[in-house]
Amino acid sequence: MPSTSLRPRADLPSRVRAALERAQAAAAERASALTARDPSKLKSLGKELARLEPVVRAGERYLKLSADLAQARELAGGEPEMAALARSEVAALEPAVAALETELTVLLTPHDPLDDRDAIVEIRAGTGGDEAALFAADLLRMYTRYAERRGLKVEPISISEGNLKGIREAIVAVRGNAYGDLRSESGVHRVQRVPVTEAAGRIHTSAATVAVLPEAEEIDVKLEDKDLRIDVFRSGGPGGQSVNTTDSAVRVTHLPTGIEVKCQDQKSQLQNKIKALEVLRSRLLDRMLAEQEAARSRERRAMVGTGDRSAKIRTYNFPQSRVTDHRIGLTVHNLQDVLDGDLDEFLKALRIQRQEESTEG
Numbered sequence: 001m002p003s004t005s006l007r008p009r010a011d012l013p014s015r016v017r018a019a020l021e022r023a024q025a026a027a028a029e030r031a032s033a034l035t036a037r038d039p040s041k042l043k044s045l046g047k048e049l050a051r052l053e054p055v056v057r058a059g060e061r062y063l064k065l066s067a068d069l070a071q072a073r074e075l076a077g078g079e080p081e082m083a084a085l086a087r088s089e090v091a092a093l094e095p096a097v098a099a100l101e102t103e104l105t106v107l108l109t110p111h112d113p114l115d116d117r118d119a120i121v122e123i124r125a126g127t128g129g130d131e132a133a134l135f136a137a138d139l140l141r142m143y144t145r146y147a148e149r150r151g152l153k154v155e156p157i158s159i160s161e162g163n164l165k166g167i168r169e170a171i172v173a174v175r176g177n178a179y180g181d182l183r184s185e186s187g188v189h190r191v192q193r194v195p196v197t198e199a200a201g202r203i204h205t206s207a208a209t210v211a212v213l214p215e216a217e218e219i220d221v222k223l224e225d226k227d228l229r230i231d232v233f234r235s236g237g238p239g240g241q242s243v244n245t246t247d248s249a250v251r252v253t254h255l256p257t258g259i260e261v262k263c264q265d266q267k268s269q270l271q272n273k274i275k276a277l278e279v280l281r282s283r284l285l286d287r288m289l290a291e292q293e294a295a296r297s298r299e300r301r302a303m304v305g306t307g308d309r310s311a312k313i314r315t316y317n318f319p320q321s322r323v324t325d326h327r328i329g330l331t332v333h334n335l336q337d338v339l340d341g342d343l344d345e346f347l348k349a350l351r352i353q354r355q356e357e358s359t360e361g
Helices: 012-030 039-076 080-108 129-150 179-185 269-296 335-339 344-358
Strands: 119-125 153-161 167-175 187-193 204-214 228-233 249-254 259-263 312-317 322-325 330-332
Touching: 012 039, 012 080, 039 080, 080 344, 119 129, 119 179, 119 269, 129 153, 129 167, 129 187, 129 204, 129 335, 153 259, 153 269, 179 204, 179 344, 204 269, 249 269, 259 269, 312 335, 322 335, 322 344, 330 344
Parallel strands: 187 312
Antiparallel strands: 119 167, 119 204, 153 167, 187 204, 228 249, 249 259, 312 322, 322 330
């Protein structure tokens, strides 16, 4: 079984108090008239407060229960009539404090600034034909349900439909500090089940790939007009009366890298161009970050396994209602809940693994 906790640091109480003080100061700064006139500062403070909110919630409870535990331990060694009651209280408080220590150690581990970004999620059907496209649609639904559970917004950018209500490719933006958790979803997802097209009842194995990119800002990646080729063409597939009647679809090619992005799901050519450039920036930022990571340490494992997105990361086995994440050796037997967006157990374990790796040499 994977490790599901980090060892609490001795200075945890002081770090919790510092975080509570910072949250209070950030809230006051955001409420000031000066900040109200600075949209960039307002956005930055909003993201910081959203990240600190779970720290405040857990931190206040941790400090209170820690004080109660210290008092109970002191009474446990005193007068006999009070000692028995105090020992009972110690037994109840110790696991609660330990759980909060683990939670806060995770929450207070220095995070990547990119974790506060929106996420661009790209899902593509892999090997398996129509069954792979159906599985890609299942994954899109899974991430949509996850976002709904977390109060995040999913914004479709480009969706290419397949047969039987499957999806050949889907690109969506998940708005609201989503990258930090979803970044670990990058890789090959494998499904084992009896396809709807299988008459003999045999189990087939199919796959879909997921790539999660941090949303790039113009300050991260500057696009020069001379480096872009922009083509327009008629939209294809489902989409209403305008489909195949106007040249509203857009293809943007980044000439230096050959990266190509198509978008046809928006209402106008301009909107499709804006969305395509958004995806292009994120892909270029992802490429730049991957190159930097490789230069720093080619042997150190990166975000997903070895950092190679061709690596199988998770298997969804329908006959056994089993989901296994191969990177952390974690298996659960609630497949339907996972497909309904209950990814918390996996994402927490993956976040802990990532944080442990970041503190190694």
